[in-house]
Amino acid sequence: MENHGKRWRKIRFRLLAFGVTMSILPFLLLGYFQIRASKTDLQKAIQKHNMLVAHRTSEEVARLTENMTGILKTVARLEEPQALEGTWEENKSLLFSVLKMSPYFEEVSIFSQDGREMARVSRREVVAREDLKPRVEVDLNNLTKEGIYIGPVYLTADGSPVVDMAVAFENPAGNLLLGGLRAQVSLRSVMEKITSLHIGQGAYIFMVDGEGRLIGHEDFSQVLKHRQVTASAAVRAFLMGVDGDSLPVPNRYQSYTGQEVLGVFAPVQGVDWGVVIEQPLDQAFRPISLLVMKFLLATAMVIVVVTAISIYFGLRFTKPIEVLEQGVKRVGRGDLNYVIPVEIEDEIGRLVTTFNQMTKELKSKTDKLNFEKERLDTIVSGIGVGLILVDQVCRVHWANPHADKWQVNLGMGQQCYLAVNHQGHPCPGCPVTGGSSDSFGEEILTWVMVEGKKRYFRHRVYYLAQAGPEEPRFLEIMEDITEEKEMEEAMLQTDKLAAVGLLASGVAHEINNPLGTVTAYTEYLQEKRRSNSLCQLCESGEFDQYLQIIQKQIGRCATITRNLLNFSRQTTDRIENININNLLEDALLLLKYQLDRKEIQVRKIYTENLPLVKGDYTNMQQAFLNLLTNAVDALSESGTLALSTSGRDGMVEVVINDNGHGISEEHLSRIFEPFFTTKPVGQGTGLGLSISYGIITKLQGQIQVASLEGQGSTVTVRLPAETTAGEGHGEEGHNEP
Structure with missing residues (x-):
């Protein structure tokens, strides 16, 4: 096949x-x-011929019916007195003479005005006086009105269809019925008369009454078998009162015999009978069949x-x-050097010449495309970024060497996030799988272990509008920002160490006080030991009391140094839930010496059950410590520092206000620039506010500074809130005034 x-x-x-x-x-x-x-013309001709025959037949039946009723009317008019007043023998003689007048009469009878038979004769039997019927099967009312009655078709004892015809004796006085003549007409004899008419080859003719019963057929055995003929469309059309001349041409249908036929009908005037002619198609189309054989x-x-x-x-x-x-x-197999020989100079020859020229140009353009492809591959491989093509379900279709090198588990046909974020679901905010269309081009940060080292990557996803239905629709651009990340962490640590340096003197003073207490009690206990008085101290309970004081002061020193160490330690980002109130308290604890030295009054308005925020605790502590340090530096002695927290519109808001010297308008627009500072040389790195800005915006937060020179400054920080409130990290923070 x-x-x-x-x-x-x-x-x-x-x-x-x-x-x-x-x-x-x-x-x-x-x-x-x-x-x-x-074939169509033949069908029309056959139907037209059969229609003419049907009309002639119906007219012949109507004429025979009219002749028979005419005979009865003539006899009734001439023989009325004798018929009504004659003897039994006289009436029988009269009826025998009437019976001879028409071969279609089977029997004839005389009846009185009440329908009682007075005399009757028959062709098939001898009728005695006692065989007379008390009432003839004649509708006397219709006979009175019309003077002629033709009854419905019925079957005799031998199954032959017959019909009764009756005429009334004329009554000069009016419509009073005096009696009449009745004749039983054999429809078999009528059919034998009309079948002598010529019809088409194989056609047959039959008659039905108003109820669709077969009352005549050229094959009279059909009538004797009471064959049902209502399956024929022509019979149904007659019963429905359709005009026979309005039948479709050709009028083809399946007859009651099961054959496909051409059929027509014509009603018989004066009675509710119809003449039907049907001709099987195989007989009608025999000339056409011979023509088809010759044509084939x-x-x-x-x-x-x-x-x-x-x-x-x-x-x-x-x-x-x-x-x-x-x-x-x-040429299709790649042999662009092949030249097709030109054998003829017609249209095909010119086509071959054109194809050879096209092959030559194709070879030239292919060489140029190969060169461009090599150059593009060199550029893509040398730009230092990873390129990945993915489809709607993040399945990788192509990746350049940089992406393959960085993403050691990246494989064609697998989901990109399996190698990028080490999880079984897409990266948060990925525009390919559920992110908004506005997120195309936005940064997504991930990390992956490459050769045992943790490397950070920045991803941007772009939509390829011209991609085909089966092609990847998204381009992912990856940049290795490990060095940038390390530089950022180094800057954070530098700023943190600078802050530690500034806090060191304050911490030293904070530690001196409890250490002085420890020294004093230690010297006192040593003196008691030399004087052998320790036993007295133990018995009085003073020894345990002194030890508790020493332990408390040592614990105070440990708390101060632990807070300073936690702040200065270099850590990796660890996202957790944070209680902002406690975080601010821990930051104030680190600045306690500076606050006390300048006698700064701290006013705190904290909202209870404040929603938590997500972030790295150490980084956020550094951000707020930088903001608080700048506020303390801007305050003179006996200044006021106000802190307030609140939650609204899904955000946690922190407001830091001081009544210090403020910031000039020309400097206000530059305060978040790296290395910009208005402090004297040696008192600031210029990184504090820049790093605080980076930490807060990285958490999708906002920071705003409002200041008037000589009137102080207000810093407002807004951070996304979690849906629940609680202590979070920093529950051990102190709430000292």
């Missing part, structure tokens, strides 16, 4: 098929339409001749095309 399909796709076979088809198809179409037209024989001869001619010219015309096909295949 596959080889047959390939063969059919060749131009040679299609040209052959085209030649044969175009040679034979017109002939076939012409013959088809000719036969169809002949001629068609077969034409096909043989046309096929031979088409094969010859098809082979001759398609050979150059096959040569071109072989050449195209060689």
Whole structure:
């Protein structure tokens, strides 16, 4: 089947098929339409002929009916006195004479005005006086009104269809019925009369009454079998009162015999009978069948001749095309140096020449594209960033060498986040899988272990609008920011150590006080030991009391040094829930000496059950310590430092206010620049506010500074809040005034 399909796709076979088809198809179409037209004309002619026969037959039946009723009317008019007043024998003699007047009369009778039979004679039996009926089957009311009565068709004892006809004796006085004549008419005899009319080959004629019963057929055995004929469409149309002349042409349907026929009908005037003629199609179309056989024989001869001619010219015309096909295949396999030979100078020859020129240009452009590809690969590999193409489900389709080198677990066909964030779900905020369209181009920070070292990467994702439906739609650009991250951490640590240096003197003073107490009690105990008085101290309980005082002062020193060590320690980011109130208290504890030395009054308005914030505790402590240190430095002695916290609109807000010397307008716009400071040389690095700004904005927070020179400054920090409130980290912070 596959080889047959390939063969059919060749131009040679299609040209052959085209030649044969175009040679034979017109002939076939012409013959088809000719036969169809002949068939239609024949059907119309047959239906028209059968319709004429049906009308002639119905007219003949109506004429016979009229003749028989005429005979009865004549006898009734002439013989009325004798019939009504005659004896039994006289009436029988009269009726026998009437019976001889028509071969269709089966029996004739005289009845009185109340419908009682007075005399009756029959062709099939002898009727005695006691056989007379008390009432004839005649509708006396209709007979009185119309003077003539033709009853419904009914069957005799032997199954023959008959119909009663009756006429009334004329009454000069009015409509009073005096009696009448009744005749039983044999419809079999009527059918024998009308079947002598000529109808088409194989056609047959039959009659039905107003109820669709078969009352006459040229094959009278059908009537005796009580054959149901209402399955024929012509019979149903007659029963529905359709005009026989309005039947469709041709009127084809399946007859009650099961054959497909052409059928017509005509109603009989004066009675509710119909004449139906049906002709089977196989008989009607016999001339057409002979014509079709002759046409098919001629068609077969034409096909043989046309096929031979088409094969010859098809082979001759398609050979150059096959040569071109072989050449195209060689070029398609990559042989751009191949030149197809030109054998003829017709349209195909010019096509070959054009193709050879196109191959030459294609080779030139291919060489140029290869050069451009090599140059692009060099650029992409040398720009120092990783490039990854991913689809809608983050599946990797391509990655440049830098991305492969950095992401050691990155594989084609796997999800990129399996190598990037070491988790089984996409990176938070990734625009590929659920992020908003506004997040395209925004930074996403991740880390990965490369050769045993932790390296940090910045990711940006861009949407490729021109990508096809099966192509990756997103470009991910990765930058190794490990050195930048290390530099940032170094700056944080530098600022932290600078702050430690500034805090060292204060911490030393804070430690001196408890150490002095420890020294005094130690010297006192040593003196007691030399004087052998320790036992007295132990017995009095003073010894334990002194030891508790020494232990308390040592604990105080440990707390001060631990806070300073925790602050100065270099740590990695550890995101946790933080209680801002406690964090501020820990920062104030580190500044306690500076606050006490300058006699600064600290006012605190903390909101209870404040929502927690997420972040690294040490980094946030450094950020707020820088802000508080700047406020303390700006205050003169006996100044005021106010701190307040609150939660609103999903944010935690911290306000730090001082009544110090303030910041000039020209310096206010530069306070967050690295290394910018207004302090004297040696008293500041210029990194504090810059680092605080970086830490807060990294947490999606905001920092604002408002200041008027000579009136103090207000710093407002807003950080995203968690949905729950609690202590969080820093629950051990002190709340000293």
